[in-house]
Amino acid sequence: MVEEIGTTVEGDVLINVGPQHPATHGVLNLLLTINGETIKKVEPHLGFIHRSIEKMCESLTYRQFIYVTSRMDYLSAHINNHACALVVEKGLQVEIPSRAKVIRVLMDELTRIASHELWWGAMAMDLGAFTPFFHAFRERESINDIMEETCGARLTMNYIVPGGVMYDLHPDFQKRVKDFITLYKLKIHEYDEMVTGNIIFQNRMKGVGYLSAEDAISYGCTGPTARGSGVSCDIRKLYPYEVYDQLDFDEILETGCDSFARYMVRIREMNQSIRIIEQLIDTIPEGDFQAKTKAVLKLPKGEFYQRVETARGEFGVYIVSEGGNTPYRIKFRSPGFSNLSALDQMARGSKLGDLVAMMGTLDLVIPDIDR
Amino acid sequence: MTNDALKAKITELLPATGFEEGGQWLNINVEPADWRLLAEQLRLDASLQFDYLFCLTCIDWKTHLTMVYHLDSTKFRHNIVIKAKLDVAKPAIETVSDIWRTADFHEREVYEMFGVDFINHPDLRLLILPDGWEGKRPMLKNFEDPVNMIRL
Numbered sequence: 001m002v003e004e005i006g007t008t009v010e011g012d013v014l015i016n017v018g019p020q021h022p023a024t025h026g027v028l029n030l031l032l033t034i035n036g037e038t039i040k041k042v043e044p045h046l047g048f049i050h051r052s053i054e055k056m057c058e059s060l061t062y063r064q065f066i067y068v069t070s071r072m073d074y075l076s077a078h079i080n081n082h083a084c085a086l087v088v089e090k091g092l093q094v095e096i097p098s099r100a101k102v103i104r105v106l107m108d109e110l111t112r113i114a115s116h117e118l119w120w121g122a123m124a125m126d127l128g129a130f131t132p133f134f135h136a137f138r139e140r141e142s143i144n145d146i147m148e149e150t151c152g153a154r155l156t157m158n159y160i161v162p163g164g165v166m167y168d169l170h171p172d173f174q175k176r177v178k179d180f181i182t183l184y185k186l187k188i189h190e191y192d193e194m195v196t197g198n199i200i201f202q203n204r205m206k207g208v209g210y211l212s213a214e215d216a217i218s219y220g221c222t223g224p225t226a227r228g229s230g231v232s233c234d235i236r237k238l239y240p241y242e243v244y245d246q247l248d249f250d251e252i253l254e255t256g257c258d259s260f261a262r263y264m265v266r267i268r269e270m271n272q273s274i275r276i277i278e279q280l281i282d283t284i285p286e287g288d289f290q291a292k293t294k295a296v297l298k299l300p301k302g303e304f305y306q307r308v309e310t311a312r313g314e315f316g317v318y319i320v321s322e323g324g325n326t327p328y329r330i331k332f333r334s335p336g337f338s339n340l341s342a343l344d345q346m347a348r349g350s351k352l353g354d355l356v357a358m359m360g361t362l363d364l365v366i367p368d369i370d371r
Numbered sequence: 372m373t374n375d376a377l378k379a380k381i382t383e384l385l386p387a388t389g390f391e392e393g394g395q396w397l398n399i400n401v402e403p404a405d406w407r408l409l410a411e412q413l414r415l416d417a418s419l420q421f422d423y424l425f426c427l428t429c430i431d432w433k434t435h436l437t438m439v440y441h442l443d444s445t446k447f448r449h450n451i452v453i454k455a456k457l458d459v460a461k462p463a464i465e466t467v468s469d470i471w472r473t474a475d476f477h478e479r480e481v482y483e484m485f486g487v488d489f490i491n492h493p494d495l496r497l498l499i500l501p502d503g504w505e506g507k508r509p510m511l512k513n514f515e516d517p518v519n520m521i522r523l
Binding site: 045046047050052054055090215217218219220222231232233238302303304305307314316318320328329331333337338340341342345370 | 394395396422423424425426428430431439441445448471472473475476477498499500501509510
C-alpha cells in the first residue's frame with residue numbers, strides 16, 4: 001500500500017485513513033483520493049479481522065455455530081443469536097414457548113438501546129466532544145449489568161439458542177429493567193441538551209453525507225442509515241418475527257437524507273425500544289423458557305433464510321442444508337457490509353473533515369463487515 | 372404480487388424458465404447467459420420493480436457452482452430468489468453491479484472467495500483477502516490450507 005501514497009496527476013493525493021484511526025472504530029482502512037480538502041474517492045480495504053466465520057460454520061453443528069455469531073456484530077450479539085436460532089427453528093419446524101418469545105424480544109430491545117448508546121457516545125467523541133461518552137456509558141452499564149445477571153456475560157451473550165433461551169430470567173430481572181427505564185427517562189433529556197441541540201454539532205451534521213432514497217435502496221443500505229433517507233425498511237414491521245406484530249411501536253423515518261437525519265433516527269429509535277420493553281415487562285408469560293428439542297439437531301435438506309433487524313439494519317442468515325448436523329453452506333448478510341459500500345457515494349465532493357461525521361452516522365462495527 | 376402472478380409475469384419475460392416452489396420464496400432457475408437481460412427487466416418492469424438486492428452469494432456443489440440472488444421490492448414487498456448454475460472449471464456470469472449498486476461489493480467477495488468471474492464488473496479485485504491470495508478461492512469445498520486452519 002505504501003508505494004501508492006503520494007501525489008498523482010492533477011494534484012490528487014492518496015492518503016490512508018486507518019487501519020489504526022480512532023474514528024474507524026476498529027481496523028478498517030479507507031484509501032482516500034483527495035484534492036486539496038475535497039474528497040474525490042473513498043476506497044474501503046476490508047478484511048483486517050476477517051475470520052472466515054462462514055467457512056468455520058460449515059464444520060460446526062447447529063448448536064455450536066450460534067457462539068461464533070456473537071463475535072460478528074458484538075454490539076448486537078443477542079440479535080445475531082436470535083436470527084440463527086430462528087433459522088434453525090424454521091428448519092426444524094419447532095414452535096417455541098411464548099415465554100421464550102417475549103424474553104427474546106426484551107433482550108433484543110435492550111441490546112438495541114445499549115448499541116445505540118455506545119454509538120451516540122462514540123460518535124460525539126469522534127466529533128470532539130468527550131463528555132457524552134461517559135454519559136452514554138453510565139446508562140449502558142446498567143443494561144450490561146442486567147445482561148450479566150441473566151446471561152452470565154456482558155458482551156457475547158450466547159443466550160438465545162435454538163428452541164428458546166439458555167436459562168430462565170434472573171429473579172431480579174423485571175425490577176432491574178424497570179429501574180433502568182426510570183433512569184433512562186430521567187437522563188435522556190441530557191442527550192438532547194448536550195448534543196442534539198448543540199449548534200456546533202448541528203452545523204457539523206446537517207447537509208453532510210447526503211444519501212438519496214434511491215441510492216440507499218440500490219446500495220442495499222438498511223437500518224437507521226436507510227431510514228434517515230426516508231426508506232421504510234424495518235424488518236420488525238415488514239416481515240415480523242416473534243411477537244413484534246402484536247406490539248405497538250413506530251418505525252422511525254426521517255427525510256433529511258443527511259448525517260443529522262440518521263442521527264435523529266437512532267435517538268428516536270431508543271424511545272421506541274423503551275416503549276416495546278414497557279409493553280412486555282409486566283406481562284412476561286409463565287411457563288417453559290425452552291422447547292424440547294433433540295440433543296443433536298439435524299435440519300432437513302433445503303434452504304432456509306431468516307431476516308431480522310439489528311441495531312445497524314437488516315441481518316440475514318442463509319442456510320443451505322444437505323440433511324446433516326452441520327450446514328452445507330451458510331451466508332451471513334451483514335448490514336454493515338452494505339452500508340459501508342455507500343460511503344463512497346456519500347463522501348464524494350465533501351470535505352475531508354466531514355468524513356468522520358459520515359462514518360459516525362453509519363455506525364460501523366468492523367467484525368460485522370469482515371465476518 | 373403473489374407467487375403465481377410472479378410466475379406468469381416472469382414466464383412472459385423469459386419463456387424457458389424453471390421454477391421451484393415449496394420453499395420460503397419463489398425460486399427461479401436461469402441460464403447464466405439469460406441472467407443479465409432478466410435482471411434489467413426485473414429491476415425496471417413497472418409491475419415487478421425489484422429494486423433491493425438483499426443477498427448475493429454463491430454455493431459450491433463440487434460439480435458446479437450456483438449463484439444465488441435474493442431480491443425484494445421496496446414498493447410491492449414481494450420477494451424472489453434467482454439461481455444460476457455455473458461451470459466449476461471456468462465460472463463466469465455477467466455483473467449486475469450497475470443495476471443494484473450493492474452487488475459491487477458482494478460480487479467482489481464472491482470473486483475472491485469462489486473465483487467467479489463477473490463479466491464487465493468495473494473493479495473486480497480482492498476486497499477482504501490480503502494481497503497474495505489471488506486465485507486461491509478459500510470458500511471452495513476442496514480448499515485446504517494447513518497454515519491458516521479454517522476447518523474446526
